Amino acid sequence: MRVAVSGKGGSGKTTIAGLLARTLARTGRRVLAIDADPNPNLSIVLGLPRDHAFDLQPIPRDMAGGDGTRAAAPTSISTSPSLKSSAATASPPPTTSRSW
Amino acid sequence: MTGRIEAAGVGCMCDPHAIARGLIMRAHSEADDVVTDMEAGLEHLSRGTVEYVDVLLIVLEPYYRSLETGSRAQKLAAQLGVPRIYAVGSKVRTDAERQAIADFCARHDLDLIAHIPYDETVPKADLLGISPLDLNPQSLAVQAIQDLAQTLDHRVRADHDGH
Known part of the structure; x- marks a missing residue:
């Protein structure tokens, strides 16, 4: 399923999104967690170490394949190394084999 | 990000x-x-x-501005055709707060599917820069969000199976 979590700043939105992602990942599902907040801190709730979280870079637009309104170059999310490093995947530390 | x-x-x-x-x-x-x-x-x-998205969760805190914002979010998401719009109460401390959120949702036809209690684990984890799940997996908020994941999964799956 594709879930978006919306709310005011400080509402607990990020905590809910991050823990939902980790909970779903614990069942062995492949979960992509997207931090679309311009003040990004989802990675902390996902459990990424702080120094790794600070190193995360935003996904370049061409890699994300445009805005979804036109045909875009094929983008393989699972095999793109840069995307892997910029999209925090919601596998908790004990199941890192599920990371991609 | x-x-x-x-x-x-x-x-x-x-x-x-x-x-x-x-x-x-x-x-x-x-x-x-x-x-x-x-x-x-x-x-x-x-x-x-x-x-x-298949599901939009609107996080509501028990105070007026948060609830009003949630109501606006619901209207906009409905206009976009988001198939499932659910409200989630957040940082709920008392029964009165829980009731206030429930009453608001009932008045605005918002489907309230969970209450996440206020839980000291969350600000404590934030101060340490770690996940609440790693600080205290048994904490009330963590448990409530895990239950929410199950609720969502059941709802979405039930819809798919029904079609």
Whole structure:
């Protein structure tokens, strides 16, 4: 399923999104967690170490394949190394084999 | 992450919104689930960033401005055709707060599917820069969000099975 979590700043939105992602990942599902907040801190709730979280870079637009309104170059999310490093995947530390 | 404001007074967030939308649309073929932490406020709704989601969770705190914002989010998401719009009470401390959220949702025809209690584990974890799940997996908020994941899974699956 594709879930978006919306709310005011400080509402607990990020905590809910991050823990939902980790909970779903614990069942062995492949979960992509997207931090679309311009003040990004989802990675902390996902459990990424702080120094790794600070190193995360935003996904370049061409890699994300445009805005979804036109045909875009094929983008393989699972095999793109840069995307892997910029999209925090919601596998908790004990199941890192599920990371991609 | 799809964008980060690095300096005051420069740039805009058009690209991050478009990137998030594109990712949500495409990731479904690669991932079983996609969970997106949206920008605080309503801009992701006015821009249609949530166009491709199955579920929008509207997080409501028990105070007037939060509830009103939630109600506006509901209207915008309905206009976008988001198939499931659910409310989640957050930082709920008392029965009165729980009731206030429930009453508001009933008046606005918002489907309230969970209450996440206020839980000291969350600010404590935030102060340490770690996940509440790693600080105290048994804490009430963590447990409530795990229950919420199950509720969502059941609801979405029930809809799929019904079609």
